[in-house]
Amino acid sequence: MDSNTRQIKKIFEKAYAENTDALFRFALYRVSDREIAIDIVEDAYVRFWQTLEKEEVKEPRAFLFKLTRNLIIDWYRKRKSVPIQDFSEGGAEGERAEIFMDMFEGNIPGADVDLEARLLVEKIRELEPIYREAVYLRYVEELSPKEISAITGEPTNLISVRINRGLKLLKAALHI
Amino acid sequence: MKELKILKKSKLTESEKKELFSRVKKSVETLSGGDVKDLNYPIPSPFYRFTFMSHSTYMKAGVLALLILSLSGATAYASLGSLPGDMLYGVKVNVVEKVSKIAARSPESRARQESTQIERRVDEFEKLAEKGELTEAKTQVIEKHIEERLKDFDRNVTTIKERKGKNIEKIREEEDLEERLEKHAERILKIREEDESSGEEALESVIRRTKFGKEGGRGEQKNAPMFEIRLND
Numbered sequence: 001m002d003s004n005t006r007q008i009k010k011i012f013e014k015a016y017a018e019n020t021d022a023l024f025r026f027a028l029y030r031v032s033d034r035e036i037a038i039d040i041v042e043d044a045y046v047r048f049w050q051t052l053e054k055e056e057v058k059e060p061r062a063f064l065f066k067l068t069r070n071l072i073i074d075w076y077r078k079r080k081s082v083p084i085q086d087f088s089e090g091g092a093e094g095e096r097a098e099i100f101m102d103m104f105e106g107n108i109p110g111a112d113v114d115l116e117a118r119l120l121v122e123k124i125r126e127l128e129p130i131y132r133e134a135v136y137l138r139y140v141e142e143l144s145p146k147e148i149s150a151i152t153g154e155p156t157n158l159i160s161v162r163i164n165r166g167l168k169l170l171k172a173a174l175h176i
Numbered sequence: 177m178k179e180l181k182i183l184k185k186s187k188l189t190e191s192e193k194k195e196l197f198s199r200v201k202k203s204v205e206t207l208s209g210g211d212v213k214d215l216n217y218p219i220p221s222p223f224y225r226f227t228f229m230s231h232s233t234y235m236k237a238g239v240l241a242l243l244i245l246s247l248s249g250a251t252a253y254a255s256l257g258s259l260p261g262d263m264l265y266g267v268k269v270n271v272v273e274k275v276s277k278i279a280a281r282s283p284e285s286r287a288r289q290e291s292t293q294i295e296r297r298v299d300e301f302e303k304l305a306e307k308g309e310l311t312e313a314k315t316q317v318i319e320k321h322i323e324e325r326l327k328d329f330d331r332n333v334t335t336i337k338e339r340k341g342k343n344i345e346k347i348r349e350e351e352d353l354e355e356r357l358e359k360h361a362e363r364i365l366k367i368r369e370e371d372e373s374s375g376e377e378a379l380e381s382v383i384r385r386t387k388f389g390k391e392g393g394r395g396e397q398k399n400a401p402m403f404e405i406r407l408n409d
Contacts, residue, residue, distance in 0.1 A: 005211050016197060017218035021187045028186055038188070038196060045200040050208050117182045139180040167177060174179065 008052045015060040016045065022141050023068045029136070030072050032106030040075060044068040062147040065137070069151055102129035103136055123173045131166030138163045193217075259300050260314040269321060283335040290329035291353040297322045298357065329353070 023044060027037035044067040048060070057063045104121050124132055137143045137151065145163060149156040188196065197217045204212050256272065258264040273293055280286045297318050304310040 006214075009212075009215050013216065013218040016200075020193055020196070021184075024188050025183070025186045029183075038192065042196055042199050042203065045196075046203045046207060049200070049204045049212075053208065114182075114185065117185060120179065120182060135180070136183070139177045140183045170177070176179070 008049070011052060011057070011060060012045075012049055015048065015064060019061055019064050023064055026065060026136075026141070027068055027072055029103050030106075031075060036075065040068060040071045043071050047071075059147065059150060062143065062150040065141075065143070065147075065151045103132040105129070120174075123170065126173045127166055127169050131162050131169060134159055134162035135166035135170060139167070259304055259309075260317040261309070261311075265317075283332040283339070287329055287332035287336065288352075290325045290332065291356070294322055294325045294329065294353065295356050297325070 020041065023041045024037055027040045028034060031037055031040065044064055047067050048057070048064055051057055051063070104124050124135070127135065133152070134148060137148045138145070143151070145156050145159045148159045148163075152159070194217055201212050201215055204215075256268060258268050273296075277286070277289050280289045301310070301315070301318050304314055
């Protein structure tokens with residue numbers, strides 16, 4: 001193992017130890033299926049390794065979230081080819097797929113969250129979808145607006161506005 | 177917003193994580209022919225979870241406090257009542273008190289912490305005097321700690337004054353400290369009356385310095401310590 005591979009291995013192991021749960025949650029709260037979430041995280045790590053072999057990754061955490069997010073989008077796109085009756089009730093096929101892309105839109109498997117979390121998710125669902133991801137990444141995963149901007153590809157200012165407005169709306173919904 | 181943190185409860189189990197790691201390793205090897213034979217399942221650091229906390233200072237204090245409580249909880253607790261010369265006195269002033277200072281972020285709260293610790297040292301002085309155990313070495317230890325805390329206290333008071341405007345003559349923290357020290361001076365006088373042998377010179381010195389502080393002399397001699405606790409050789 002040469003020094004470059006050793007360095008890649010070190011970065012990879014550290015990133016795996018520090019981010020696996022967060023990436024899994026991020027995927028789970030979108031795809032609402034534990035096994036699919038694990039598959040997505042697996043793909044994200046494989047791509048992360050492949051990227052590390054080619055170039056330096058300055059912000060591994062943000063980069064891994066970005067990879068996971070893109071893989072979730074890919075997964076939804078593939079689902080579009082599935083017959084409409086495979087989706088839950090209502091909505092056109094494409095429309096349904098887009099709705100499912102929002103965080104917390106689907107049901108979270110019972111074993112993954114307790115009642116308290118479930119009630120909180122209900123309140124988060126009251127937020128417009130554009131606020132959910134920003135608030136989630138900022139206050140649950142504690143990413144900075146700059147990191148979130150790197151993940152979503154949107155300007156940092158816009159992310160900050162979403163975080164602030166989303167938080168205000170969520171506090172109002174929770175009466176705090 | 178701490179309410180949202182409950183969503184962090186969703187996690188993979190340790191065995192799921194290990195299995196996922198093996199799958200990733202295998203895929204890397206198959207897909208890109210990567211050299212992964214020395215790639216090992218990482219054991220997360222127990223301190224990692226704190227590195228992304230936004231209130232890192234509070235968290236540091238929390239982690240340190242937790243360490244103290246978990247690793248030497250009884251020691252830390254027992255150290256609270258220790259006096260100079262006791263085995264646990266070092267734990268009290270160098271560990272327990274320093275941990276509590278980490279959480280103080282504003283100059284006001286830092287000044288309050290410093291003044292509390294100064295008062296605690298004077299209290300220790302009183303206790304030793306009461307027990308007739310006041311020696312030169314112990315007095316020097318207390319004096320050293322008081323001087324260090326006073327320097328920090330003055331620094332924080334200066335910062336508060338700069339922020340609030342230079343025209344403020346006295347701030348609450350200064351008044352609080354002086355008021356409390358005055359009570360100590362009265363108590364030290366009482367001890368002296370009861371026990372003439374208890375480091376008389378040192379007691380006199382404390383009283384003198386405390387009064388000096390109260391009369392506003394410290395404002396003119398900023399760098400002068402409030403106390404000069406000395407015993408004759």
